[in-house]
Amino acid sequence: MRNIKLTIEYDGSKYNGWQRLGNTENTIQFKIESVLSRMTGENIEVIASGRTDAGVHALNQVVNFKTNKILSSEYIRDYCNKYLPKDIVIKDAEEVDDRFHARYNAKSKKYLYRIWTGEIPTAFHRKYTYYIPHYLDIEAMKKASSYFIGKHDFKAFSSVKSKKKSTIREIYEINIKEEGKEIQMMFHGNGFLYNMVRIMVGTLIEVGEGKRRPEEIEEIINTKVRQNAGPTAPAQGLFLYQVYYEGLQV
């Protein structure tokens, strides 16, 4: 069988996320599997680098799937883009080593969170940013973000219910910058717990609003209690930005 890797961009606004139990039809996974199954005449299942929640977007989600059909990468890409909804785009298709697994082989990920600030909201970026009408102290947010860097137990910054799995993750870098009326926050880590980026963002926003001191981040991490962290920032500002694989920058 051939193993095909896809790089996918999607506007998550309309979908119930990448995958969902129950009503699965309005998921991105379902849309992609439907088109691939139709293309190959096989019952295709795709494996993603990870799930994204309802309303979360992706610039470079990575998936792989197995097929017996011999089809060129361009044919796969163009067929999918012809039949997928316009808010899901296959940016690249390539045949990869049989052992490549989009989830197990992912070494690290980058997530981008976009905030729109100022007195005037935005008509064009409203579905892709979280609008905060008041001033945020960016320098305080940058200082606060430095306490996330490194290997920590991020239990306080997750909505994980299971107590069995490890909640230790390593954050390599957080880059916060202003671009006009936007604040762009880039998170790079070896993995992220459920809702982890959105809770980190919600907590950093409270620092930016002066409700918390930057140093409190360290204390919150140490308590390992979700209630001590800030709220979960809305889904629409979050983008799965990049997935990195060993020796391979996707």
Added chain:
Amino acid sequence: MRNIKLTIEYDGSKYNGWQRLGNTENTIQFKIESVLSRMTGENIEVIASGRTDAGVHALNQVVNFKTNKILSSEYIRDYCNKYLPKDIVIKDAEEVDDRFHARYNAKSKKYLYRIWTGEIPTAFHRKYTYYIPHYLDIEAMKKASSYFIGKHDFKAFSSVKSKKKSTIREIYEINIKEEGKEIQMMFHGNGFLYNMVRIMVGTLIEVGEGKRRPEEIEEIINTKVRQNAGPTAPAQGLFLYQVYYEGLQV
């Protein structure tokens, strides 16, 4: 009475244009007049710099309206942004001279047309660009666009039905540039006929595709026959970018 000028940004995707005869409720004008009437308790009518068609966007549409109510500019702006649909944003409100008229006093306008090119479509810009999957010869398009510059009878480049009104307009500048996968075409002129920008774009695209020589633009203008020009490019790539008033850059 006070005369208030508004600068407005809107995502035209969902609307039947700025104004429409018949079913007027799904127009941008109707949405704005409804909110202003509610705010003032008066029956407000707004005058726009010009109409935009269904699906066309605006970054800086300018309107004015008269009211007896004394309200601060910030109050007007914030009230509107609170009650307007999220795809319509008041960027600025200011009290202006009683004689200011958003349509009659407009001296020139800029329109932006955005094209997305390449083998891979876009999930995020699909509502704000016209996607052309094949190569376009930008240099030929730039050369062709130079024939539009100056004062011409643009009858061949309009869908105007009335034969009474003048179809002479002056184009000051057309700037075509590539930004990654985007081609951005900026048109600056003293006024534009109905569908004029979209027909100019449709014709320039045919030049970019090698279907026409750049020099043909001059010939098409001279024939004054609509059928000799190219097709009307789709609405979703068009933005009313800026409206200029005497001694006043809005």
